[in-house]
Amino acid sequence: MSAAGHVAGAPAPSRAFKLRRAVSRQAWTLGVVAILVVLLIIEANVAPLFTSFDVQSLVISGMPLAFAAMAQSVVVLSRGIDLSVGSVMALTNVIAAQLMQDQKTLGSALLISALVLVIGVAIGTLNGLAVVFSRVPDIVVTLALSFVWAGVALIVLPTPGGGSPTSFQELSTASDLWEWIPNGLLILAGVYLVVWVPLRSRRIGLAMYAVGSDATAAGLSGVQVGRTRILAYTFGGLFAAFGGLALTSTTGIGSPLSGEFYTLTSVAAVVIGGVSLAGGKGGLLGPIIAAFILSAAVTVLVFAGVDANYGQVIQGALIVLMVMFGGLLLRRRG
Amino acid sequence: MSLLNVQNLAKRYGSVIALRSADLTVEPGEIHALLGANGAGKSTLVKILTGVIGPDSGTITLAGKPLAVGSPAGARLAGLASVFQDPALVPDLTVRENMKLTGTSMDGVESSLRGMDLSVDPDELVGDLPLAMLRMIDLSRALSHDPQLLLLDEITAALPSDLAERVLTVARELRDRGRSVLFVSHRLAEVTLLCDRATVLRDGGAVGTLKPSAGGEERIVELMMGESQDAIADEIAQAEETAHAEEGDAGRPADGDAGPPALKVSGLRLTEGSPDGVDFEVRSGEIVGVAALDAQGQEELFNLLAGLQRIRDGHVERLGKPIRPRDPYDAIKEGMVLVPSDRLLALLPDRPIRENIAAPLYSHIKRWGPFNARREAGKVDDAIARLQIDTRARRQARRLSGGNQQKLTIARWLAAGFDVLLCFDPTRGIDVGTKRQIYALLRELAGAGAAVLLFTSELTEIQLVCDRVVVLHDGRISDRLPGSEANEARLLRSAHGLVEAGAVP
Numbered sequence: 001m002s003a004a005g006h007v008a009g010a011p012a013p014s015r016a017f018k019l020r021r022a023v024s025r026q027a028w029t030l031g032v033v034a035i036l037v038v039l040l041i042i043e044a045n046v047a048p049l050f051t052s053f054d055v056q057s058l059v060i061s062g063m064p065l066a067f068a069a070m071a072q073s074v075v076v077l078s079r080g081i082d083l084s085v086g087s088v089m090a091l092t093n094v095i096a097a098q099l100m101q102d103q104k105t106l107g108s109a110l111l112i113s114a115l116v117l118v119i120g121v122a123i124g125t126l127n128g129l130a131v132v133f134s135r136v137p138d139i140v141v142t143l144a145l146s147f148v149w150a151g152v153a154l155i156v157l158p159t160p161g162g163g164s165p166t167s168f169q170e171l172s173t174a175s176d177l178w179e180w181i182p183n184g185l186l187i188l189a190g191v192y193l194v195v196w197v198p199l200r201s202r203r204i205g206l207a208m209y210a211v212g213s214d215a216t217a218a219g220l221s222g223v224q225v226g227r228t229r230i231l232a233y234t235f236g237g238l239f240a241a242f243g244g245l246a247l248t249s250t251t252g253i254g255s256p257l258s259g260e261f262y263t264l265t266s267v268a269a270v271v272i273g274g275v276s277l278a279g280g281k282g283g284l285l286g287p288i289i290a291a292f293i294l295s296a297a298v299t300v301l302v303f304a305g306v307d308a309n310y311g312q313v314i315q316g317a318l319i320v321l322m323v324m325f326g327g328l329l330l331r332r333r334g
Numbered sequence: 335m336s337l338l339n340v341q342n343l344a345k346r347y348g349s350v351i352a353l354r355s356a357d358l359t360v361e362p363g364e365i366h367a368l369l370g371a372n373g374a375g376k377s378t379l380v381k382i383l384t385g386v387i388g389p390d391s392g393t394i395t396l397a398g399k400p401l402a403v404g405s406p407a408g409a410r411l412a413g414l415a416s417v418f419q420d421p422a423l424v425p426d427l428t429v430r431e432n433m434k435l436t437g438t439s440m441d442g443v444e445s446s447l448r449g450m451d452l453s454v455d456p457d458e459l460v461g462d463l464p465l466a467m468l469r470m471i472d473l474s475r476a477l478s479h480d481p482q483l484l485l486l487d488e489i490t491a492a493l494p495s496d497l498a499e500r501v502l503t504v505a506r507e508l509r510d511r512g513r514s515v516l517f518v519s520h521r522l523a524e525v526t527l528l529c530d531r532a533t534v535l536r537d538g539g540a541v542g543t544l545k546p547s548a549g550g551e552e553r554i555v556e557l558m559m560g561e562s563q564d565a566i567a568d569e570i571a572q573a574e575e576t577a578h579a580e581e582g583d584a585g586r587p588a589d590g591d592a593g594p595p596a597l598k599v600s601g602l603r604l605t606e607g608s609p610d611g612v613d614f615e616v617r618s619g620e621i622v623g624v625a626a627l628d629a630q631g632q633e634e635l636f637n638l639l640a641g642l643q644r645i646r647d648g649h650v651e652r653l654g655k656p657i658r659p660r661d662p663y664d665a666i667k668e669g670m671v672l673v674p675s676d677r678l679l680a681l682l683p684d685r686p687i688r689e690n691i692a693a694p695l696y697s698h699i700k701r702w703g704p705f706n707a708r709r710e711a712g713k714v715d716d717a718i719a720r721l722q723i724d725t726r727a728r729r730q731a732r733r734l735s736g737g738n739q740q741k742l743t744i745a746r747w748l749a750a751g752f753d754v755l756l757c758f759d760p761t762r763g764i765d766v767g768t769k770r771q772i773y774a775l776l777r778e779l780a781g782a783g784a785a786v787l788l789f790t791s792e793l794t795e796i797q798l799v800c801d802r803v804v805v806l807h808d809g810r811i812s813d814r815l816p817g818s819e820a821n822e823a824r825l826l827r828s829a830h831g832l833v834e835a836g837a838v839p
Contacts, residue, residue: 013455021457206427206435213426220386220422221436222407280426 028274028326029286035322036289039296046303052179054299059182060250062295063172064089066188067243068262069269069287070196071236076270078232079212079279080131083142085240085266087149088123090259092116092244094153097162097254109168117241123149124237128230146263153256162254172249184246188288191242196284199235208232212279268319269294274326335398337362337514338383338414338483343392344538345378347733352378354538356392360483365505365515367525367546370535370558370765379535380487380518384416385409397482407436415481419488419763421468425461429454429471442478443471450474450500466493473501477508484508485516490524491763491791494627495826502528520763522546522554523794534558558766594654596785597670597754602638602648604631605809611648612811614804616754616785621776623800623817624789625825631809632789636758639787640672641665652754666694669753675762677739683732687723688714690731690742694750717745721775737768744775755779757788761795773799793825805829 013021023030044050068085075082099112127145131138170176172184199205207228210218219225247258266287271277272294273287297318301311338360345353353375360366370376381387383394385405394401401412409416423432433440433456440456447453452470460468469489476484486505490498505515505528519525525532526546533543534557542557595615603611612635616622626632637643639650641659650657652668659665662672671694674680681690691714718725721741724734731742740760747755757776761769776799780786790796796803796817803820805813805828813828 018457025459203435203437206431209427209431210424210435213424217420217422217424218435220384220406220416220418221424221432222405222410223435224405280424 027329029283029289031326031329032273032286032289032293036293036296039293039300043296043300043303046300048303052175055180056173056175056182058292058296058299059184059188060173061299062292063184063188063250064243064246065262065265065269065295066288066291067191067239067246068266069273069291070192070284071239071243072266072270073273073275073282073284073287074208074232074239075236076267076275076277077212077279077282078208078229079215080138080229080232081142081267081277082127082233082236083139083263084127084146084149085236085243086259086261086263087146087153088120088127088237088240088259089243089247089262090256091123091149091153091156092120092241093247093258094157094162094254094256095119096245096248097164098157100165100168100248101161101163103165106165106167106171109165113168113245116245117238120237120239120241120244121234122237124234124240125230127237128233131233132226132229150256150259153259157254157256160253160255160257162248164248164252169249169252172246184250187246191239192284192288195235195238200283204228204231209280212281214280265294266291272319272322336360337397338516339393339395340379340383341393343379343382343394344390345375345382345387346390351538353382353389356535356538357540358533359543360514360516361531362482362514363509363512364530365509365517365528367529367532368516368518368535369522369525369532369554374535374558374765375538376518376535377487378538380416380485383409383414383485383516410436410476410479410481413482414485415476415479415483416485416487417469417473417476417489419491421465421472423460423468423472426459428457428459429463430456432460432471433475436475438475438478443474446474446477447471450504452500466497469493470497470500473504477504481513483514483516485518487518488520488763490519490521498524520765525554594651596653597639597787598649598651598654599639600649600651602635602650603646603809604634604638604806610810612804612806612809614811614814616787618753618783618785619780620801621780621786621788621799621817623796623803623820624787624806625793625796625803625820625829626789626806627829630806630829632758632806634809635806636672636674636756636787636789639665639670639754640756641670642672666750666752669751670756671747671750671752671754672756673740673743673747673758673760675759677736677743678732680743681731681739684730687718687725687728687731687734687742691717691746691749694746713749717748720748721745722771737764740764740772741768744772753785755784755786757786757790759789759791761790761792769795793822793829796820796825 043054047054068089071085072082096112096116099115100109103109103112127142130145131141134141170183171187172182175182177183177186207218207223208231210221210223211225211228215225218228243262248254251258269287269290272290273282275282275287294315297315298311301314302308306314336359338358340356340358343353343356356375356379358368358379368376368379378387382389385408388404396412396414399412401409401414406416406422424435427435430440433443444453444456447470450470452467454463454467454471463471473489484505486501489501493501502524505517508515517525517529529546531543532546532554534541534554536558544553544557546554596618598615600613601611602613614622624632624635634643638645639659641662641664644660645658652670657664657668659668659670665671672680682693692710695710695713721744723741723745724738731739734742744760755776760772764772773795776786776788788800797820800817800820803815803817803825804811805825807829815824
């Protein structure tokens with residue numbers, strides 16, 4: 001039996017116990033941080049010349065995936081899955097590139113970005129409504145909707161094109177604060193801190209965890225289960241739209257097929273990041289870091305001279321191994 | 335004016351009528367019991383009152399106002415708070431986060447817990463806390479909303495007796511403050527002790543409201559059953575006679591029975607902390623009872639034997655042959671089968687009755703090919719008939735009543751065949767009538783030569799069915815005694831560790 005549930009008079013848990021418990025609850029996240037650090041050290045050794053530029057390119061390549069991982073995580077936490085993440089990213093990517101191509105100023109680009117985020121929220125909400133009201137399994141509904149959003153993306157922009165102001169591209173590609181801290185990382189941290197952190201400790205965020213953890217208990221606690229699930233998809237749409245904007249910013253253009261890679265890779269990031277596919281367990285930080293692990297792994301394999309096709313095989317094997325060892329370690333402790 | 339007034343409440347699920355026309359009134363300042371056999375409509379009525387489901391027709395008023403609850407939260411706002419048998423707490427959130435989720439102040443909950451001599455670390459994850467503690471937290475949460483009517487649904491089931499006692503005290507304190515309690519329970523002894531009035535449901539309607547008095551259990555049971563019932567002991571004796579008549583020889587084993595025991599456990603360590611293991615044996619044809627308070631190692635004992643947990647220290651022998659089941663499949667191959675207390679865990683809830691019973695028949699690879707459909711169907715039908723399973727909802731095991739689900743978990747082993755039956759609290763949350771049937775069946779099975787190991791949280795019932803009893807306390811056997819001496823007082827003493835082990839062989 002656990003250490004809790006004592007009768008009054010039993011000593012309160014010590015500070016050391018609380019610290020140990022906090023560390024053990026974040027063990028998975030700390031683990032992925034360690035893996036990322038190890039990868040970066042390896043990269044620094046195999047790369048011909050490791051400079052701030054390498055960090056910058058890691059952030060540029062990892063940023064869209066990090067947003068995709070956030071989008072997938074909020075949905076998975078509330079025990080859903082969203083197979084339309086990539087398509088929504090592609091759609092928001094082409095909308096942004098289409099609207100921004102004749103814009104010159106950062107201000108107008110940001111205004112358009114706001115509009116794109118609203119579109120993302122609307123699409124996410126639609127996804128959620130479709131999942132909850134159709135009562136068809138989420139995996140089927142979001143797979144079907146992924147075709148819809150991918151089709152709309154092709155209607156908006158049939159071939160890669162569009163554009164965006166240089167100042168908007170520098171939001172992700174430059175490093176204004178310090179050469180080792182790219183702007184993209186700041187934006188990612190900003191979204192995490194402004195959107196997720198407050199949400200997580202408020203009732204809506206708790207409700208998402210509750211629904212994912214035990215929907216019956218959540219319902220009996222007064223949580224509106226259906227509404228909460230829809231809201232999780234809404235936030236998924238918001239993060240996917242951030243991902244679409246990140247694509248526009250990092251590539252400078254819109255590409256209707258840019259999303260394909262992100263749907264399943266976001267699921268991989270979620271799993272590596274310690275979010276349980278059964279819902280209720282984990283957070284957003286782990287998947288964000290996992291997104292950079294997946295991006296860094298590609299770079300390391302390239303630098304190490306591994307054939308790109310073998311690289312994929314190795315990457316896939318690494319995903320299974322990481323999750324397996326993580327699970328084994330947690331089980332041994334628990 | 336009555337506090338709660340329920341009139342002509344009806345609810346049907348498809349063709350199954352759950353509530354026909356239920357009436358219930360609860361006065362201010364009273365503790366009112368809601369009783370009924372399984373399938374009488376009790377849980378449906380509770381679900382409607384708490385807003386989990388809506389009624390088809392009928393009216394509910396609370397304190398003179400019509401109660402139109404669409405959700406449990408709505409019910410709480412209207413002044414009706416509930417504590418369910420399965421605590422409405424989210425396992426992956428901490429206690430504090432759970433309270434925040436429902437807009438409850440953690441301070442209120444903590445002070446209410448202190449009132450019951452309990453405390454909890456608010457930052458502990460709910461999933462890491464024992465069930466008993468969760469019930470108490472759930473109760474404290476309900477109390478902190480200061481409801482006019484508190485609904486307690488089987489709250490004392492599987493609670494250790496000291497905590498159950500504290501719950502009863504809380505109910506009395508509420509009554510003293512003019513609040514009311516609706517007490518749903520199978521424990522008639524508690525009802526007669528605690529409640530001012532009791533409403534008995536049968537077949538979806540109220541059959542009567544009475545004032546329970548000490549020793550009035552039999553009258554309540556009569557109302558529940560609709561007919562005067564033989565004493566449970568008679569029925570069991572009868573079952574045994576039948577078994578004897580059918581099987582001829584195998585009966586209760588004589589002392590000094592030859593041959594190795596059907597199941598022998600030696601030095602089996604139940605919990606990691608305990609210094610030594612448990613030793614006991616079960617012979618063919620006998621029922622050995624396991625009595626224990628909450629979480630004394632009984633779950634581990636049954637899990638180890640059934641192959642759900644790996645054996646670390648100690649030995650298990652089947653007919654003199656050492657075995658070490660790695661998973662349930664191993665245990666089942668050895669003829670050791672488990673009937674768990676959580677029925678839905680053992681069943682395939684969305685599959686039909688027949689498939690549920692037939693499932694173990696197909697477990698061996700040899701059976702994956704063509705099979706003798708008629709013979710297997712015969713086995714399944716025999717099991718259904720023998721246990722008198724209500725097959726009206728045969729398409730989905732989930733839709734059966736709790737008692738019928740439990741019969742189903744036993745029926746599958748009747749069809750598949752077994753030597754050692756491990757029954758873990760098979761009658762938890764089951765009505766008196768079905769309980770009697772199950773106990774009679776266990777005696778019958780033992781009479782036919784099975785070895786039965788039975789844990790039950792109902793101490794009073796051990797005496798009625800068990801040949802011998804071992805009492806667990808803190809992962810060790812604190813007492814062994816013949817069934818005839820296993821009265822509640824003795825069991826309670828040993829379960830609290832007050833008798834030294836080894837007194838009786």
